[in-house]
Amino acid sequence: MTYAVGMRLNRGLVFMSDTRTNAGVDNVSTFNKMFNWTVEGERSITLLTAGNLATTQATISLLEERTKAPEDRSPSILEAPTMFQVAQLVAETLNDVIEEHGRSGQQADSAFHATLILGGQIKGGSSRLFLIYPEGNFIEAGDDTPFFQIGETKYGRPILVRAYDPTMSFPETVKLLLVSxxxxIKANLSVGAPLDLLLYDEDSFEAGTRSRFEADDAYFRTISEGWGDALKSALARLPEYTSETEQNG
Incomplete structure (x- = not known):
């Protein structure tokens, strides 16, 4: 399982993903699920992956190959003129990989599904964020839906819905995401550290600031323990329940 988030802010884009993959409790591994392609001064593109590992690795490999040799750059995410067209290319590549599994005799197509978060900026346009489905279609983030989650989303969503604000600074957003x-992680053992983070400043057209939080990272531990203490304290301050009989004396 995976948990990954892509978020739009006034300041730019924020991405975070875990790195755990597992095929049972006795087969747990760490794999990168965050990928970035940058042409300094012209574009920066980030992709987060969730789902079948073979599918996501094949998709990334195809996208990567098309960015290297000039004769293989059609289509390439480094030549697409807009982020919308980049999203189309990525979605088509993902769908092609899944269909190839079917053509090769692997009948359980759903087992090879994957979902992606794509975000970035190309010179001449603003930063954009997309959620790409295994069927090859996608949706774009907007004011009403300013962030996307993929993988194991339900446990970390409530804090994002309650606390997100587009005017948040990067440090505030990192704190929010670490709580999420x-x-x-506490609710699902198939999600785990290290956690990868990328902060992209609007109109910078650079790769952005990338960091990794290990399980024993001091700041991550402080956030985890502080959030637990804060929840207990908030619960204690809420009014006590009294039955209707007690209320009526």
Whole structure:
């Protein structure tokens, strides 16, 4: 399982993903699920992956190959003129990989599904964020839906819905995301550290600031313990329940 989030802010884009994959409790591994392609001064593109590992790795490999040799750059995410067209290319590549599994005799197509979060900016346009489905279609983030989650989303969603604000600073957003990921990790053992983070400044057209939080990271531990203490304290301050009989004396 995976948990990954892509978020739009006034300041730019924020991405975070875990790195755990498992095929049973006795087969747990760490794999990168965050990928970035940058042409300094012209574009920066980030992709988060969730789902079948063979599918996501094949999709990334195809996208990567098309960015290298000039004769293989059609289609390439480094040549697409807009982020919308990049999203189309990525969605088509993902769908092609899944269909190839079917053509090769692997009948359980759903087992090879994957979902992606794509975000970035190309010179001449603003930063954009997309959620790409295995069927090859996608939706774009907007004011009403300013962030996307993929993988194990339900445990970390409530804090994002309650606390997100487009005017948040990067440090505030990182704190929010770490609480969301900590809640997910505590509820589902198939999600785990290290956690990868990328911060992209609007109109920078650079790769952005990338960091990794290990399980024993001091700041991550502080957030985890502090959030637990804060929840207990908030619960204690809420009014006590009294039955209707007690209320009526």
């Amino acid at each position: 990921f900590d809640s997910t």
